[in-house]
Amino acid sequence: MSKPVDRPEDAQDRLSRIESLTDTGLAHVEMDTLLRQLLDRVRELLDADSAMVLMHDNAESVLVPTAVSGLNEDVDEAVRVPVGRGFAGSIAAQKRPIVLDRVDETTVLNRSLWEQGLRTLLGVPMLAEGNVVGVLHVGSLTKRRFTDYDAHLLQVAADRIALATQAVRSRAERAAAAALQRSLMPARLPAVPGAVLAARYLPGGVNGVGGDWYDVFTLPSGRLGVVIGDIVGQGLPAAVIMGRLRSALRAYALEFDDPAVVLEKLDRKVTHFEPDAMATVTYAIFDPRTHRLALSLAGHPPPVYRRPDHPAAVLDVHADLPIGARLASRHRRAHTVEVAPGGVVCFYTDGLVERRDAPVDEGLARLCDAIDPAPADAVCATVMHKLLAGEDPGDDIAVVVLSRDAEITSPRVRPSDSGNRNGETYGDLDAVMSYRDEPLTELDDDPPSLPMVTMRVPARADQLTPARRALTAWARGHSFPSDVVRSIELASYEAMANVAQHAYRNGDGELRLSATAHPDWLHIAVVDQGEWRDHDDESGGGMGLALIRSLADHADVDTNDSGTTVSMTWVRPDAHQPVG
Known part of the structure; x- marks a missing residue:
């Protein structure tokens, strides 16, 4: 009752x-x-x-x-x-x-x-x-x-x-949705001869997991597939559609060499099996032998391309209809771009450049201004900082950057037999500067003055000294004061030593050292793809970041599923303005 x-x-x-x-x-x-x-x-x-x-x-x-x-x-x-x-x-x-x-x-x-x-x-x-x-x-x-x-x-x-x-x-x-989306993003970006890759993903601050996604993979031909897209929708439904599109596109990419054909097949699949789904997608194929980039756009914003000798600009390529638009259209088109030595291509989703209170052209202009001829992770870091500093993005953002290594016609790096210089003995060395095929062992007294160099170094303590010497000579070649060059040498060596000691559990891995020079500043990035072990202060690793920050004008550490990037910047004492 x-x-x-x-x-x-x-x-x-x-x-x-x-x-x-x-x-x-x-x-x-x-x-x-x-x-x-x-x-x-x-x-x-x-x-x-x-x-x-x-x-x-x-x-x-x-x-x-x-x-x-x-x-x-x-x-x-x-x-x-x-x-x-x-x-x-x-x-x-x-x-x-x-x-x-x-x-x-x-x-x-x-x-x-x-x-x-x-x-x-x-x-x-x-x-x-x-x-x-x-x-x-x-x-x-x-x-x-x-x-x-x-x-x-x-x-x-x-x-x-x-x-x-x-x-x-x-x-x-x-x-x-967040777990599914993380599982769909590449855990590691593939290594490509003559090029460097970097990527960033930032979820929207208000709506959480959105529909932005990217994928990078190596094809059986040795070419590189790059995908970036935006699913209409949010949350778990968008993440599920994202997974289906990713798997289907990868399957079609194995069968067809033309990116336009791949997107045609993907559109047909989505239209038939996912009638309520829609997405914008860019699919590009980079050939490291010819340095040509073939791409097709399904309603997605064109990438930005920066040549070393020209300002960055949005590529003049036309986008076809989005995937799943269910509208009759012509066959999808493919476009080809030759990436110059030192060139940079930046793929992105619209959340990077669109703001409610500003026209999209303004956002694209800011993006173009932010891209310098630099290694991919340095470009990513600069783009995210300049376009998002102090902002809480309302939409999620994905960025993928491909930078082609610089080349020189008269290499200043010369191989040498085991020998003695200044009382130090060293033998076969494996550190490789990316613009030259033979191992780096010595630098001429007149160091290279390239604006950008990249070295790939085995992550072992006995392999770090050649890379340190090469970087020091390069920095000196850009006329930085001796005390700044010394700080660059010490901080970069500390970052590399931390990778060698902590990044790879089995002790077998590689680090990438990239350096970019600007008239007013110099940027160094040390990148690994390891899974860092916890370490205590007795190992020396606990003091590493503090030392690096005390030596550099600006230092930052970015750790994600793809590895860890330590970014360091030094500003020339007589520069007009500091680097953010």
């Missing part, structure tokens, strides 16, 4: 207790635990013998029993109640409370309710922003007259439960 409510203060107390159902103590529990505890409270407050929640399955338009309290608390997961049929289905369809005084097979589809002897049921819809997310009902083993006030209390409880379940479900979906 219902508890008598004779005094206004009793009614108000019950209402307050109902309204406090979703207190902070339940804010971070799992869905099953949350529903069970909420139903226990509802059953107690309404003095009912049973309470049940059925969640709405949008895809099938059915209600599914999800949690129960009282009597037999086993949930029959096989039960499906179509919206519009039976007791619970009628509540969902009509979006209003219903009292049922006859509980049997003619009125209730869930047979467990009448088999347990329930005589009276009161049910209300669970609504969130006007949409039915489920049904909450309570039952009595005796004939009972549920009042309008009981229905009001149960509706208040249902509203609270709807909000709580939506919050828990959203949190779970965001976590699942």
Whole structure:
């Protein structure tokens, strides 16, 4: 029987207790635990013998029993109640409370309710922003007259439960979407002869996981596939579509050499099997032998290209319709660009350049201004800093940069046999400057004055000295003061030593040292693809970053699934303005 409510203060107390159902103590529990505890409270407050929640399955338009309290608390997961049929289905369809005084097979589809002897049921819809997310009902083993006030209390409880379940479900979906998206991003970028790759991904600050994605892979021919795209939508549904598109594009890339054909096949697949999906995609193929970049655009912004001797500019290539647009169109087009020595190509998604309070052309101009002829990770770092410094992006952002190594016609690096110079002995050395094929062992007294150099060095302590000497000579060649050159030498060597000591668990790995010179500043990046071990101060690694920061004008460490990048910048003492 219902508890008598004779005094206004009793009614108000019950209402307050109902309204406090979703207190902070339940804010971070799992869905099953949350529903069970909420139903226990509802059953107690309404003095009912049973309470049940059925969640709405949008895809099938059915209600599914999800949690129960009282009597037999086993949930029959096989039960499906179509919206519009039976007791619970009628509540969902009509979006209003219903009292049922006859509980049997003619009125209730869930047979467990009448088999347990329930005589009276009161049910209300669970609504969130006007949409039915489920049904909450309570039952009595005796004939009972549920009042309008009981229905009001149960509706208040249902509203609270709807909000709580939506919050828990959203949190779970965001976590699942983020995990799925991370699994779809390349864990490591492939090594390409004569070129360097770098990438960044930044989720949107408000909406969490969006639809931006990128992929980089090596094809059987030795060429490089680069993909960047933007799925229409957010959260878990967008991440699922992202995974399907990524797998399909990779499969087509193995079969067809023309990026336009690959996107045609992808569009056909999406149009047939994913009728509600749409995406913008750029697919490019870089040939490291010819240095040609073939690309096709499906509604995606064209990349920015910077030659060493020209300002950066948006490539003059036309985009075809997005993937899944379902509109008749001409065959997709492919375009070819020859990447010059020292050239940089920057692929990006629209979140990097679009702002609500500024035209997109302004964002593209800022992007072009931010790209210098430098190694890929230095370009990535500069682009993200100059376009996003102090901003919380409303949209997620993906950036992929490909930089071709510089070349020289008269190499100043010469190989030498084992020998002695200044009393130091060294033999075969494996550190390689990227613009020359033979091993680097000595530098002429007149050091190279290239604006950009890259060295790949085995991550072993006995291989670091040649790279340190080469970098020191290069910095000296750009007329930096001797005290700055010494700081560059010490900080860079410390960064390389940390990689050799901590980055690779089996001791077998490689680091990349890139250096870029500007009239006003010099930038060094030490990049590894290892998984760093924890280390204590006794190993020396704990003091490494502090030492680097004390020696450089600016130092930063970026660690992600692809590895770790230590970026260091020195500003020329007489420079007009510092580098951010």
